[in-house]
Amino acid sequence: MKKKKAWLLTILVVAVVGISIITGHSNSLKAVSSLGKDTLTMITSPDYPPYEFYDTKGGDRQIVGFDIDIAKTLAEKLGFKLQIMESDFNGLIPALQANRADFVMAGMTPTPERQKNIDFSIIYYEAKDTIVAPKGSNLKQPQDLLGKKLGVQLGTIQEQNARKISQKVAGIQLKQLNKVPEVVQEIKSGRIDAAIVEDTVAKGFAQANPDLEFNTIPSEEASGSAIAFPKGSSFVEPFNKVLQQMKDDGTLAKLVTKWFSQNTAANSVSSTPAKGGLNLDFTRILPDIPFILRGIPLTLLFTLLSVTLGLIWGTILSLLKILGIKPLTWVANAYTSVFRGTPLLLQLALVYYATPQLTGYDISALEAGVLTFTLNSGAYMSETIRGGIQAVDKGQSEAAMSMGVPYWLMMWDVILPQALKNILPALVNETIGLLKDSALVSTIGVVEILRSAQIVGANKYIYFEPLLFAGLIYYVLVMGMTLGASALEKRLRESE
Ligand code: ARG
Numbered sequence: 001m002k003k004k005k006a007w008l009l010t011i012l013v014v015a016v017v018g019i020s021i022i023t024g025h026s027n028s029l030k031a032v033s034s035l036g037k038d039t040l041t042m043i044t045s046p047d048y049p050p051y052e053f054y055d056t057k058g059g060d061r062q063i064v065g066f067d068i069d070i071a072k073t074l075a076e077k078l079g080f081k082l083q084i085m086e087s088d089f090n091g092l093i094p095a096l097q098a099n100r101a102d103f104v105m106a107g108m109t110p111t112p113e114r115q116k117n118i119d120f121s122i123i124y125y126e127a128k129d130t131i132v133a134p135k136g137s138n139l140k141q142p143q144d145l146l147g148k149k150l151g152v153q154l155g156t157i158q159e160q161n162a163r164k165i166s167q168k169v170a171g172i173q174l175k176q177l178n179k180v181p182e183v184v185q186e187i188k189s190g191r192i193d194a195a196i197v198e199d200t201v202a203k204g205f206a207q208a209n210p211d212l213e214f215n216t217i218p219s220e221e222a223s224g225s226a227i228a229f230p231k232g233s234s235f236v237e238p239f240n241k242v243l244q245q246m247k248d249d250g251t252l253a254k255l256v257t258k259w260f261s262q263n264t265a266a267n268s269v270s271s272t273p274a275k276g277g278l279n280l281d282f283t284r285i286l287p288d289i290p291f292i293l294r295g296i297p298l299t300l301l302f303t304l305l306s307v308t309l310g311l312i313w314g315t316i317l318s319l320l321k322i323l324g325i326k327p328l329t330w331v332a333n334a335y336t337s338v339f340r341g342t343p344l345l346l347q348l349a350l351v352y353y354a355t356p357q358l359t360g361y362d363i364s365a366l367e368a369g370v371l372t373f374t375l376n377s378g379a380y381m382s383e384t385i386r387g388g389i390q391a392v393d394k395g396q397s398e399a400a401m402s403m404g405v406p407y408w409l410m411m412w413d414v415i416l417p418q419a420l421k422n423i424l425p426a427l428v429n430e431t432i433g434l435l436k437d438s439a440l441v442s443t444i445g446v447v448e449i450l451r452s453a454q455i456v457g458a459n460k461y462i463y464f465e466p467l468l469f470a471g472l473i474y475y476v477l478v479m480g481m482t483l484g485a486s487a488l489e490k491r492l493r494e495s496e
Helices: 002-025 066-078 087-096 112-117 157-168 182-190 197-207 237-249 251-261 282-293 296-322 326-341 344-359 365-391 396-400 407-422 423-444 449-458 466-496
Strands: 039-042 054-055 062-065 081-085 118-127 129-135 149-153 171-176 194-196 214-218 223-230
Touching: 002 296, 039 087, 039 197, 054 449, 062 296, 066 081, 066 182, 066 237, 066 251, 081 194, 087 118, 087 223, 112 118, 118 182, 118 237, 118 251, 118 296, 129 182, 129 197, 149 157, 149 182, 149 326, 157 194, 171 182, 182 194, 182 449, 197 214, 214 223, 223 237, 237 251, 251 344, 282 296, 282 466, 296 326, 296 365, 296 423, 296 449, 326 365, 344 365, 344 396, 344 423, 365 407, 365 423, 396 407, 407 423, 423 466, 449 466
Parallel strands: 039 081, 149 171, 149 194
Antiparallel strands: 054 062, 118 223, 129 194, 129 214
């Protein structure tokens, strides 16, 4: 009896502490309207050195770059504080439309289509497209891309330009990826032949990856970067004024030299990757390992919380199912079938993106993650628990009933404890599954292990090594958990 109370208390404490940490932790997109107007909120896609990328030196994560410096100067001159948020590039315009930020700086080029949905400042930096390819490919102009596989970042004008090229040049196969470093990695692994990338960005990647080369595409029009605002924003005017000032007084030129003249990316690479074979070089991520490791507590907290809440929710659902009240059973079954019948990733995206629109509550990425995982694992666990309950010997409930023990008390005191013991192995499996699936929340911007690894990859212009390292961490965590669980199971069996 005492033991059970202790258990219940532990579960409650985990839930309460976890939830408060999570709600406190939420540093993701908050609706701008909720901010006092002394702060400007900018959103960017920090996969784009030297415009914007992560500085992870010293284990901390900071977004730095050309755009960031400009934004800081702008905010300061206009008398605002600056808050910076992030998303994949293709999520930036939707974020402006949903009013989740005051402006976007992400090396974004004004195009007529974009201008239908958002407003732009004047251009602050001109850029040209290049073809990035393995050294010696000698791809200089669109015609050279005949029959090639071509990579681009999703939602960028490079994607559009690639489409245009493929209308003129035969046999081009397009591959769109979310982040520029992913595009570069695809070239390195030979899955695509080339990519279209802006010149300054291409330069950085080529310097860090000596096995790559880039050639500027000769074209009539140069494209440029401008600041983007929600349609009708009153900030366009003041921003333009200050931008013009910065152009005139040389501030902008200074920033251009600072970020574009040398190989900025804070992390210039000294070692040259070995030729041929598997050219892995983990020394390049050595300084970033503390940063990746920092994702572990969040991943664990996330898992623990989802399992705990999922267990509670799953128990409730399973009781609804076996209570014998038709409508309740029906609802619980329908719920389970929906949550088991649709992809977790889809549920996650729905909860994260639709909640603000449907309820007005601006849910943070982390909260959305915990909520989705709880709802989802509750569905799975309810079946497991139901099975566990039904596996408890009927004689026990009959005995309890005949002694006049009320139904709920019997459930609580007799049936559930035994059921839980029976399903322990299944619960461990569920926990392991959740731990690994927690990587999915990286897609909505929670910086857990996988996301940290991707950040380091973006930062260092490499992809493979940090991912391998992240895989190792997951594996070690799962192994630890498995060992712990079998020890626990053994103890429970012995105490029988
Ligand atoms: N200039 C291009 C565009 O507007 C690419 C910008 C990509 N920016 C980024 N942060 N990934 O489409």
